[in-house]
Amino acid sequence: MSSYTTRSAVLRSSPGRYEVLTLDQDAPRRNEVRVRMHAAGICHSDDHFATGDQNPAILPIVGGHEGAGVIEEVGPDTVGYAVGDHVVFSFLPVCGRCKWCSIGLQNLCNLGQHLGTGTRFDDPGTYRLSLDDAPVGQLAGLGTFSEHVVVSTASVITIDPAIPFTSACLTGCGVGTGWGSSVNAAEVSAGDVVIVMGVGGIGINAVQGAVHAGASAVIAVDPVAFKRDTAVKFGATDAYEDIAQAAERARELTEGQGADSAVVTTGVATGKHLGDALDAVRKGGTCVAVGLGDTFTKDGDINLHTLILHQKRLQGALFGQSAPMADIPKQLDLYRRGYLELDGLVTATYPLDRINDAFDDMKAGKNMRGVIVFD
Structure with a gap:
């Protein structure tokens, strides 16, 4: 029997729109x-499920996979966590025991196979939310568009209480995905010329990662002037409306060779995006595919x-090839020391009832x- 109720933003169809409903919620096991939620980031991946580009395995499902809050209850025999802890969630769970975790590839942990199922990682087919006695899934095992969440500790990282929730929550997906795509996947090094294609919530962090890694030129590409201007503020040396202009600028800087790497972080990725980006890099260069598209496009x-x-x-x-249990604390430490900008990423905040806005x-x-705030 459920112990609680909670208000959550739910998809009842895909394609569909989020509806804020009151759900029954089980106590943690x-x-x-x-966790009482304080902030949840709005990521394009959540919209992919609303548009039908990606298909959840269960409906209804609560959206949201970036989030931060305070622990209000700890399940029985659960060590390492206490009521009152401030936490952020990694949208990719980490078991610490599978082959991938054991060789340092936490982002490929076997528990990730359940991200779209909405179920419990360790007990597939069971749920902690229900509506009229029917199960409701939690996207990525989290469903952060909810006033309270019951989540596996495989997704939970404790953080310094001094860090604002609205900034901390972004490290659970957007920051690590963008930052890691430059630093880990593209292997940007000092003096590189880097193109970042699509400068939204992921791409702006790819810009930050490339700058931090020592790129001599970071060329941002986005059709939206506001995003191009923001990219320059975050360290991009150039900003253009389309990839052809960016590719030409990269060739100007490299005696005609092209960029050392291109990171594709468009909101809805296509084969043309990848083809254009791959054409823009030099011999031996790297094109990193980050943005998702229609799951049926082959x-x-x-x-x-x-x-x-x-x-x-x-x-x-995937998640910038991050090891989230190590990299999220590292990114928050960089934030505290002034090397990583998080506060300026938050353009607007919304109450849960305005999630579709x-x-x-x-x-x-x-x-x-954009960030949903629950306070």
């Missing part, structure tokens, strides 16, 4: 905590001739990151 627009004969690399990147503003290009 072993290796689970119940084709691309890749020049196999130059991919092979110019020895280029097309690299996928937040998504509309995101798609209109008005925000770098």
Whole structure:
């Protein structure tokens, strides 16, 4: 029997729109905590489920996978967590025991297979939310668009209480995905010329990561003037409306060779985006694919001739190839010491009841990151 109720933003169809409903919620069990949410980031990935580009395995499902809050209850026999702890969630869970975790690839942890199912990682087919006695899923096992969440400790990281929730929550997806795509996946090094294609909530952090890694030129590409201007404020040396202009600028800087790497962080990625970005990099260069598109799209627009004969690399990147249990604390430490900007990423905040306004503003290009606040 449920112990609580909570208000949550729910998708009842895909395609569909988020509805704020009151759900029944179970108390936390072993290796689970119940968290009062304070902030939840608005990410394009959540919208992919609303548009039908990605399909959840269960409906209804509570959206949201970036979040931060305070633990209000700890499940029985759950060690390492206490009531009152401030926490942030990693949208990718980390078991610490599977092959991928054991070789340092936490972002590929086997628990990730359940991200779209809305179920419990350690007990597939069971749920902690219900509506009229029917199960309700939690996206990424989190469902952060909810006033309270019951989550697995595989997704929970304790943080310094001095860090604002609105900034901390962004490290659970957007910051690590963008930052890591430059630092880890593209392997940006001092003096590199880097193109970042799509400068939203992910791409702006790819800009920050490239700057931090020592790139001599960071060329931002976005059709929205506000985002181009913001990219320059965050360290981009150049900003253009389209990839052709960026590619030409990269060739100007490299005696015609092209960028050392290009990071594709468009909101809805296509094969053409990847093809254009791959064409913009030099021989031996790297194109990093980050943005998601329609899950049913299997084709691309890749020049196999130059991919092979110019020895280029097309690299996928999940969560920026991060090890979240190590990298999220590291990013928050960089934030505290002034090396990573988080506060300025938050363009606007919204109450839960205006969640669809937040998504509309995101798609209109008005925000770098919108954040739902629960206080």
